[in-house]
Amino acid sequence: MTAYAPAEASERTGLSLDTLRYYERLGLFGPVERTPGGQRIYTEHDVAWVGLLVCLRNAGLGITDLQRFMGKLRDRANGNGDVVELLQDNRARLQSEIAKMTVALNVLDDKIAYYSKH
Amino acid sequence: MTAYAPAEASERTGLSLDTLRYYERLGLFGPVERTPGGQRIYTEHDVAWVGLLVCLRNAGLGITDLQRFMGKLRDRANGNGDVVELLQDNRARLQSEIAKMTVALNVLDDKIAYYSKH
DNA sequence: GGTTGACCTGGAGCGCACTCCAGGTCGGAG
């Protein structure tokens, strides 16, 4: 399995070392493997997972949302219903967010037109 | 000209009284007229302006961006070129933001599909 | 074995955008 040193994991995920450690500390992923000396070794799986986290974060989820998400994924004793629900809630939120931004885009276009024609 | 009491201005702009005062203090709009006793009277114009601010904020501009924007609008001695440029920069940013969120939406859909089929 | 740069920890600090507060004032209804 491919493994990454912290610097490379950072580069691949686009997160700083600090943020990577921060997310791990919050339990958003990991725990990450270590060398005997204690240095982190990120696996392919870790990196992919963080990719999902970044994506959800881009979708506007806060840290606590992400924690809930992880929690749901971890105790899947009760099936995936909850996870799906959570995802769908956020899908809806994201979509309305996009709608809002699209409105903003139009307003911006209007303003540009307005200020362009002096 | 239509005028609004603080509470009504708050309702119309969707901002709290505190935020309205905060924006005014930062010079994002106003200064707002007062009664002889010192209570604020928001005009139609104020409310519309704040609407634009909210829109730009939705577009992802930070407070300092908004301040720069106001600055440019205020000393228009050198024409509107700068304003247009600023708006266009942010239009571009907003668009890429929307693109990013659209990607996130797709990922979310994938995940929903994945976790739905057990 | 020595050097050097990447990495470790726990905890403090930061920037943003509000939000809340105490203590006081305004002004319309009765």
Next chain:
DNA sequence: CTCCGACCTGGAGTGCGCTCCAGGTCAACC
């Protein structure tokens, strides 16, 4: 005139999401 709820001020506090720091360890290379 009295009451009371809406409003005023300056400044402190909050929550989020990192980011930085000191003081030390690790590990690859010469």
